[in-house]
Amino acid sequence: MPLQSTPGHASFDVAVIGAGVVGCAVARRFALAGAKVVLVEKGADILSGASKANSAILHTGFDAPASSLELELVRAGREEYLEIYKQLGLSLVRTGALVCAWSELEAGKLEDIARQGRENGISELGLMTAAAARATMPTLSNGLVAALEVEGEHIIDPWSAPLAYLTQALALGCVFLRGTEVLRGEFDGRWRLETSAGILEVGAVVNAAGLYGDTVDKRLGLAPEFEIKPRKGQFVVLDKAAFRHVPRIVLPVPTEITKGIVVCPTAFGNVLIGPTAEEQDDRVRATVETRTLEALLVRGAEIVPALAGIPVTAVYAGLRPATEKKAYRVIARPEKRAITLGGIRSTGLSAALGLARHALQLHEGFGAAFAPPSALPAVSVPNLTETCQRDWQQPGHGEIVCHCELVTRREIEAALASPVPPGDFGGLRRRTRAGMGRCQGFYCNARLAEMTRGRLATPLAVDEGRKP
Amino acid sequence: MNTPADVLVVGGGPAGVAAALELRRRGVEKVVLLERDCHLGGATRHCSHSPFGMREFGRVYFGAGYGRRLEREAEQAGVDVRFGHSVVRLGEDGSVLVTSPQGVETLRARRIIASTGAREQPRSARLISGDRPIGVVTTGTLQSYVAFHGLMPFRRPVVVGSELVSLSAILTCLAHGARPVAMLEQGSHALARAPLTWLPSLTGIPFLRGAEIVDIRGRDRVEAVQIRHAGEIRTLECDGVLLTGRFTPEASLFLQSDTGVDAGSAGPAVDQDGRSANPLLFAGGNVLRAVETGGWAFREGRSVGAVVAADLKRDPAAPEFIPVTYDDPVKLTVPSLLRPSHLREGAFWHFQLRFRRRAVGRLSLELDGQAIWSRRGRWLPERRVLAPLPPRALLAAHVHFRFQEES
Missing domain, CATH: 3.50.50.60 (FAD/NAD(P)-binding domain)
Structure with missing residues (x-):
């Protein structure tokens, strides 16, 4: 598999453990600051854990707990995303959101949510009557009682953002070690990390291991301060025919436990319904379940009746790294030169860039300083947003490989030859959308097996069959 | 033009x-x-x-x-x-x-x-429970693997469905060195007439009527499926799931x-x-x-x-x-x-x-x-x-x- 070559010398200023959205953002931020960074990932690709499955919303933080670190970092992360997304080729779909109350009881809570939102510094909030809300989105069920409009909530591509962060970090000299697990660590002025691929000497560690945040802290010999309690979320993705019915993000009135079932458009022109919030002990299995998926479809059609009967394109499930507490578990240990970014159970996509800045600040508190690079290399990733110019619209794309998502041969070849090539089939799908459409590879899977031979950790074909 | x-x-x-x-x-x-x-x-x-x-x-x-x-x-x-x-x-x-x-x-x-x-309808549209590993494909996908690329997506699949195309799927498997572990039909009868009534017994592939997958297991590639059959949950070890029919x-x-x-x-x-x-x-x-x-x-x-x-x-x-x-x-x-x-x-x-x-x-x-x-x-x-x-x-x-x- 296409491992980044191991470094000539295995000595770094900072090791970031975990290449989820937070780890990728942290690697970028430290690299931008001039640190020599190694990003260590157990999986075959970035986003192998919690980060691959979320609702792809760039949050404002209107409903984050007041004066919490989460609120501060969501706001900082969002602000930076809005600054950099264009130059990195990232998506942003300005949909806005409606927090919808489906009962008088829920409607009674909207005012509190609005007040909280204003205290959180979000000004673009508007309480609406059901009629006013349905004027902005006529497909909403007439069971709507009232709504709160949050203009600043947007949709993004949850996979291209971390890919861009890491690509930029690599352009600044960061080393990415995938398929590499941190087994043990010892601190003696500097860290000596024993990994499945050898020894790394580093000045400081940032634990961004998500679902394994507590495990990694223990392996590093750090006193555990939290325990990961995985919370599963299942999602259903509807056919692109649903897109026209859902122009905005439809949020429920949240409970203590979860933001609840969201119905929202995706950057790729689909509609997503989910997530559930299911506590479990298993950190590996994120299964989908027939009955739950059926219930999500029913819920979606209750909220937007026009969704009834629209075919399902995809289903997925992810695990969120929740802990015993709702708050982020950010721990700085100056005496050990270690930072743990734990318990990012939700909002990680929005807060990642903020978390990265915060981690750098905490690290500066350790008394270390880097010399920022003299020049910033220009980096961008393909923008796969449905409404953007895509490769299929340009001559010379070679062929359409995936017709449902209109993915070209040139796009797939470019992904395979990119600085962060996909390590597994999921990674290829996330980078190109090949096989993500309504036929789910009925047509293109075999062609992709051919094009990716020898390139993926788990090949699509078991071996060479008989020649045709 | x-x-x-x-x-x-x-x-x-x-x-x-x-x-x-x-x-x-x-x-x-x-x-x-x-x-x-x-x-x-x-x-x-x-x-x-x-x-x-x-x-x-x-x-x-x-x-x-x-x-x-x-x-x-x-x-x-x-x-x-x-x-x-x-x-x-x-x-x-x-x-x-x-x-x-x-x-x-x-x-x-x-x-x-x-x-x-x-x-054919893919796994997602069928809302089948379980992990989402590599190796869950439809007959059309299997046949394009072998016909156009000389590749195989699995060696020991569980076959789901009993339409005419399911028969075709089994023949494709057998002709290309794959050995189906079992064939499952959710209903009480095969959807196609003969030869589905006799082919499985001829080839020694168990044909389970009233059986459905309740869990697909496998982290990277399919490792097993759990099925419900005759009121019991059973595990079938396999390296793929072949979804046939439901066009x-x-x-x-x-x-x-x-x-x-x-x-x-x-x-x-x-x-x-x-x-x-x-x-x-x-x-x-x-x-x-x-x-x-x-x-x-x-x-x-x-x-x-x-x-x-x-x-x-x-x-x-x-x-x-x-x-x-x-x-x-x-x-x-x-x-x-x-x-x-x-x-x-x-x-x-x-x-x-x-x-x-x-x-x-x-x-x-x-x-x-x-x-x-x-x-x-x-x-x-x-x-x-x-x-x-x-x-x-x-x-x-x-x-x-x-x-x-x-x-």
């Missing part, structure tokens, strides 16, 4: 090619056939075993050879075939947006025939257009001429309903081609139509619309019906409340049912299929 074509045919499987050939035979000048692949034949291309072509060409072909015959026929007939052209959008005005290696272009025609075929029309062009799809068939609703709600748009072949044989699709395409050749000589039909309605165990009818017609011959002389489930009872066709045809029997899902479509049905205000179920 600045000059509009007379007819654009979208999809070069049996139905599309047959429509194009018929249009040319009837003297239609400019017939453009758009095919996203680089060969004609559609789904028949990767079917190495099913015989094709007996009725249309008087001899038997196997998948790839049938496709080559279609290519030869289209070339000789002067059809303008464009390979590597994938239609992105159907315009309501007789235009289509197309991408090809040359980029995008908008093509125009006086009429459009969509013959985009059908495909659905590949009707996304309609689904995303204002024309939409029929709730019963999931394909475009068409009238007795194969004409959709939009009088410029026609459809034929398996995009109308899942799923018929290649030969059936060919004949259907030819009929629609003949009607379109006649339709070109007149103004487009008026948009008004009446819908055909039906009682519940009936899943779909084709056609599902009727229009007053000025054409001498329609494309369909029968209603094609399918049942959603097994049912015993009397099926009647009622025109304005009057039964004009009825038949009693035992009706099975996924089997073709034909009912007459008499010319006077086009004059009725209400056309309804009634079903009186007997317990």
Whole structure:
């Protein structure tokens, strides 16, 4: 598999453990600051854990707990995303959101949510009557009682953002070690990390291991301060025919436990319904379940009746790294030169860039300083947003490989030859959308097996069959 | 292309090619056939075993050879075939947006025939529980692995389904060194008749009726499935899941257009001429309903081609139509619309019906409340049912299929 070559010398200023959205953002931020960074990932690709499955919303933080670190970092992360997304080729779909109350009881809570939102510094909030809300989105069920409009909530591509962060970090000299697990660590002025691929000497560690945040802290010999309690979320993705019915993000009135079932458009022109919030002990299995998926479809059609009967394109499930507490578990240990970014159970996509800045600040508190690079290399990733110019619209794309998502041969070849090539089939799908459409590879899977031979950790074909 | 074509045919499987050939035979000048692949034949291309072509060409072909015959026929007939052209959008005005290696272009025609075929439903649309590892594929995917690339996605799959295509799937496995672990059918009976009743025992593959997957297990590749069978949960070790059948029309062009799809068939609703709600748009072949044989699709395409050749000589039909309605165990009818017609011959002389489930009872066709045809029997899902479509049905205000179920 296409491992980044191991470094000539295995000595770094900072090791970031975990290449989820937070780890990728942290690697970028430290690299931008001039640190020599190694990003260590157990999986075959970035986003192998919690980060691959979320609702792809760039949050404002209107409903984050007041004066919490989460609120501060969501706001900082969002602000930076809005600054950099264009130059990195990232998506942003300005949909806005409606927090919808489906009962008088829920409607009674909207005012509190609005007040909280204003205290959180979000000004673009508007309480609406059901009629006013349905004027902005006529497909909403007439069971709507009232709504709160949050203009600043947007949709993004949850996979291209971390890919861009890491690509930029690599352009600044960061080393990415995938398929590499941190087994043990010892601190003696500097860290000596024993990994499945050898020894790394580093000045400081940032634990961004998500679902394994507590495990990694223990392996590093750090006193555990939290325990990961995985919370599963299942999602259903509807056919692109649903897109026209859902122009905005439809949020429920949240409970203590979860933001609840969201119905929202995706950057790729689909509609997503989910997530559930299911506590479990298993950190590996994120299964989908027939009955739950059926219930999500029913819920979606209750909220937007026009969704009834629209075919399902995809289903997925992810695990969120929740802990015993709702708050982020950010721990700085100056005496050990270690930072743990734990318990990012939700909002990680929005807060990642903020978390990265915060981690750098905490690290500066350790008394270390880097010399920022003299020049910033220009980096961008393909923008796969449905409404953007895509490769299929340009001559010379070679062929359409995936017709449902209109993915070209040139796009797939470019992904395979990119600085962060996909390590597994999921990674290829996330980078190109090949096989993500309504036929789910009925047509293109075999062609992709051919094009990716020898390139993926788990090949699509078991071996060479008989020649045709 | 600045000059509009007379007819654009979208999809070069049996139905599309047959429509194009018929249009040319009837003297239609400019017939453009758009095919996203680089060969004609559609789904028949990767079917190495099913015989094709007996009725249309008087001899038997196997998948790839049938496709080559279609290519030869289209070339000789002067059809303008464009390979590597994938239609992105159907315009309501007789235009289509197309991408090809040359980029995008908008093509125009006086009429459009969509013959985009059908495909099997993937795991996601079936909402099957479990992990989502590599190795869960459909028959079509398996057959394109072996037919086009000499690859195999698994060695020991569990096969789901008992339609005719399931038999084909098993034969493909056996011919390419894969050994199915078991074959599962959710219902109490095989959906296809013989040889599914005897093939599994002949090959030693257990055929479990009333069995369904309740969990797919595997982190990277499939490692096992859990099934519910005879009231018990069992684990079957395997390295793949082969989902067979449950075809659905590949009707996304309609689904995303204002024309939409029929709730019963999931394909475009068409009238007795194969004409959709939009009088410029026609459809034929398996995009109308899942799923018929290649030969059936060919004949259907030819009929629609003949009607379109006649339709070109007149103004487009008026948009008004009446819908055909039906009682519940009936899943779909084709056609599902009727229009007053000025054409001498329609494309369909029968209603094609399918049942959603097994049912015993009397099926009647009622025109304005009057039964004009009825038949009693035992009706099975996924089997073709034909009912007459008499010319006077086009004059009725209400056309309804009634079903009186007997317990």
